[in-house]
Amino acid sequence: MTHMFVKQDVRTKLFTFQPSQCIMGRLDGKVIVMSAAAQGIGRAAAIAFAKEGAQVTATDINGEKLKELESYSGIKTKVVDVSKREQVEALAKEMDHIDVLFNVAGFVHHGSILDCEEKDWDFTMNLNVRSMYLMIKAFLPKMLARKSGNIINMASVASSIKGVPNRCVYSTSKAAVIGLTKSVAADFIDQGIRCNCVCPGTVDTPSLRDRIQARPDPEQALKDFLARQKTGRMCTAEEVAHLCVYLASDESAYVTGTEHIIDGGWRL
Template identity: 85%
Template sequence: MGRLDGKVIVLSAAAQGIGKASAIAFAKEGAQVTATDINGEKLKELDGIPGNSLDGKTLPPSGDMRIKTKVVDVTKKDQVEALVKDFDHVDVLFNIAGFVHHGSILECEESDWDFSMNVNVRSMYLMIKAFLPKMLARKSGNIINMASVASSIKGVVNRCVYSTSKAAVIGLTKSVAADFLEQGIRCNCVCPGTVDTPSLHERIQARPNPEQAFKDFMARQKTGRLCTAEEVAHLCVYLASDESAYVTGTEAIIDGGWRL
């Protein structure tokens, strides 16, 4: 038996990185997964391209893995409300969509602030508000939000609005957990350090000196390596499963000791 057998899971930002790894991990454990993203072309990679695996084994087509894909912009209220209509119920909602802005407060324009808050926080507000009533109707539900160690956990250079938004995600997580604990709802957040994802490499390449930017990222890794998306996905499987039934309102940190 899989650890997530029979569970219906919806997640955002699933076309690559942590989202993609989590969608595959959930499906491998028996969940019925709906993977959403704004990037329809990248999302198609979840339709069973050989080699997508967590353990070096070739995975079966997504039909066997129980993955469905749908293009959704989770910052758009109408698209979120249309998405929720596809489901009679959802056991796990995993909010991953996010954007990393580089710079201090002096390098953060109002447009940067608004865009980051919209993607990183408001999208989660829209998704939770849309899906929570279906969970409450069954007195059972599990919400996982993607936060970060760069937040209220640790001050990080050149991550002003990103850290502020992720601190807000932690606050949102604890608020939902406290408000609906007695109605069968759990809500936790995942707080990674630096994860080896396509997004990270895109940001490194966008810096004036990519080689130095990579060295700077590596210099802060106390383990001497980056976290992998698959390692984060393993943690997310635990949070999505009944194994974590007594866990709510918690920041699940996976940072290789970066915060210490």
């Protein structure tokens, strides 16, 4: 029990507070909309947001996996393909207001430019970049109407930050995400809008495991991934989620137009 003395009407009164009654989440009252929430970084972030008091609308195309999030208080789910303009606009119309937009959806193509067919290029750029364009364009007007908003985009160290073998179109798309982030931040900074991006290195997610299993020699592929980690291990989705909570919170109120690298020193 904590005691506090307060001067009132020239008399000193003793008030008592229960610490548990004073605890607030870092995201209390914030309305967050996010994509790719069914697994990996998106799932970890949705749970972390909700645990900090946010009201989260978690979207994904994987409805079965998405439903698993409904057991968490503060999370509601909706199947949305964020590469489809009509679905994105329909989602935006359902929201009275939004505090934070978190764009996570993306795809990792393996190969150099010679391994990248036109269909691979188009699919990657459509999902990794155009989906963010659609989401921001749909939700930004709601933020501008309130002169307050926070956009977080998922980029990568494999981008304009670091050249990575066999990540040609993926790195190109993530470099575009960094450019998109800075452009939005610069255009709307004086209207109460912040925009930042998260740039992870190698994160141990179901997506990564699937890509490892798809290689001709999965055991060697895993060894290769681990060998390039200067810390001796891969990042966890939960570690990235901690950074996302900071960016979604008012603790980062003076932060905009920046890349936030979380790669265990891989770029060094």
